[in-house]
Amino acid sequence: MKIQREIIRWTLIATAFVVLLLILWNTYSFFQTYKEEERIKMEIWSTASNTLNEANPHDTNLELPLLILTNNTTIPIIQTNERDSILAMVNVPPHVLQSETEAALFLRKLKNENTPIEVEVGKQKQYLYYGNSSLLLKLKYYPLALILIFIFFTVLIIIFYRSNKIAVQNRLWTGMAKETAHQIGTPLSSLLGWIELMKLEEINPAIIEEIEKDVKRLQTIADRFSKIGSKPKLAPVDIVAETYKTYLYFQQRSSKHIAFEFIAPERDLQVLLNPELHSWTIENLIKNAIDATKGKGQIELVISETDQFVHLFITDTGSGIPKNKFEKIFEPGYTSKKRGWGLGLSLSRRIVEEYQNGKIRVHHSEIGKGTTFVITYKMV
Secondary structure (H helix, E strand, O other), X not given: OHHHHHHHHHHHHHHHHHHHXXXXXXXXXXXXXXXXXXXXHHHHHHHHHHHHHHOOOOOOOOHHHHHHHHHOOOOOEEEEEOOOOEEEEEOOOHHHHHOXXXXXXXXXXXXXXXXXXXXXXXXXXXXXXXXXXXHHHHHHHHHHHHHHHHHHHHHHHHHHHHHHHHHHHHHHHHHHHHHHHHHHHHHHHHHHHXXXXXXXXXXXXXXXXXXXXXXXXXXXXXXXXXXXXXXXXXXXXXXXXXXXXXXXXXXXXXXXXXXXXXXXXXXXXXXXXXXXXXXXXXXXXXHHHXXXXXXXXXXXXXXXXXXXXEEEEEEEOOOOOOHHHOOHHHOOOOOOOOOOOOOHHHHHHHHHHHHOOOEEEEEEEEOOOEEEEEEEXXXX
């Protein structure tokens, strides 16, 4: 079915291209035919002009030459002698009539447009230079306009096709995420039952507490997946407290060779957020930092405020990111890891910028020394 759709799509594109070529060829043929007809008109005009110039004052049969001369209202003409001196000008712009310099420039223009018509006047030769009529000029640029229109509609079709494809993929991922959340729910319920049983068996409370934390974490993950594809509800929350929860979870479960540090104001900083999605964003950035340090280094989270904005900096001492990859790393599917989906940073940007009206970017990075990401939100 997919192959059949591809064949139909490329057949339509090829057909449209062939039709375009046929129109361009017909336009070119018509242009050349009309151009030749205009030359014949100019030869007739030249003959009529000669007839009038050589006519006897008593001749009365001059209506036809006069009619031929007066009928030309669109083709510009300059007539010169052998020394290129201008003898007459017809249908030229007013500024050309008023200036010898402009007349010389206009004559040069006409010389480039058409081959002159040689005229015998007595024993001397004169030359009739003529330009293209307004209709011929329109025909000249018509193929270009047609090509631009074709390119425009082709780009529109490509954008529509890609958008439709992305929309289908998004629906697929949304469905998979919701199904994953549903599937996680069953073992979670069993785990909660086992925890209650462990409490009755009087197992070490510290162990049970840690297991409860991990189960709660799984519940949070399931809740995140269930919300994919739905517009999240935002509420004023303390970004310091919400960030610290995720930070603390990873600090306690990461390698002891990684030194964690958290620096933040000792007061609430209220920001419109969705707590689960904010936690997901911080989790992705901390995981990236841990991967960048390869299990050994420093990770620092700093929250600061300026004017009406809160800035959250996440810094690691990892391998760093090349400057030309600062934007590419946020693209879906891009990853520098051997085992990775390339979704963490693209998902983080979507959460921060599309759902929570913030900004996320690479603040600074140096190869071999580390990277700093910054998230910015407006305070409420």
